[in-house]
Amino acid sequence: MTVVIGLVDKNTGKIYLGADSRTSIHNGMTVDGMITKIFKYSNEICVGVAGDVRTINILNNTDTSVDDIYELSNVFAQILIGGDYSLYRTDKKCVQMRSKLLITINNMLYIMSNSFSYVPIDTYTAIGSGSELALGSLHTTEYLNKNLMPKEISPRERIRLAIAAAEKFDSSVGGPVTILEI
Numbered sequence: 001m002t003v004v005i006g007l008v009d010k011n012t013g014k015i016y017l018g019a020d021s022r023t024s025i026h027n028g029m030t031v032d033g034m035i036t037k038i039f040k041y042s043n044e045i046c047v048g049v050a051g052d053v054r055t056i057n058i059l060n061n062t063d064t065s066v067d068d069i070y071e072l073s074n075v076f077a078q079i080l081i082g083g084d085y086s087l088y089r090t091d092k093k094c095v096q097m098r099s100k101l102l103i104t105i106n107n108m109l110y111i112m113s114n115s116f117s118y119v120p121i122d123t124y125t126a127i128g129s130g131s132e133l134a135l136g137s138l139h140t141t142e143y144l145n146k147n148l149m150p151k152e153i154s155p156r157e158r159i160r161l162a163i164a165a166a167e168k169f170d171s172s173v174g175g176p177v178t179i180l181e182i
Helices: 053-060 069-082 131-147 155-169
Strands: 004-008 015-019 022-024 030-032 038-040 046-051 087-089 095-097 099-105 108-112 118-121 124-127 178-181
Touching: 004 046, 004 099, 004 108, 004 131, 004 155, 015 038, 015 046, 015 099, 015 155, 038 178, 046 053, 053 069, 053 099, 069 099, 069 108, 095 099, 099 124, 108 124, 124 131, 131 155, 155 178
Parallel strands: none
Antiparallel strands: 004 015, 004 124, 015 178, 022 030, 038 046, 046 099, 087 095, 099 108, 108 118
């Protein structure tokens, strides 16, 4: 499990994605720093994955040149469904990923569910086992920035603090942190 965070900086319009790098292996063992959970396709498209490592492997090695979220969700669905990778079937008609995604495309942040549906996010969000802990931290730093701090906590520092909170209380979160600015 993991935590992947997406944050929109309202002051600059920039979007940040941050993630831990801990990987859980089936026997309960964890490995830190061996998997990158966020990656850039271009200056406009960046993806963060929480869930199945096979999804990370496939999407990290996918070449795409689409320019909107609808096309991107279709590309991902075709790749994963076509190869029958990283999927589970809830019945004969429903196919779902074993992962959730955070996606930036055209200066917008989206969360993509395991059914390949997507919703735009205008502030911040988190996915993975540490998401609730990270969201609590992001809410607190947002409040501090608006009400109490003489100098704002930077987006990068907010993400670092949120991942640290998730790491403190969720044993599935850890390892070096990656933060990308889009």
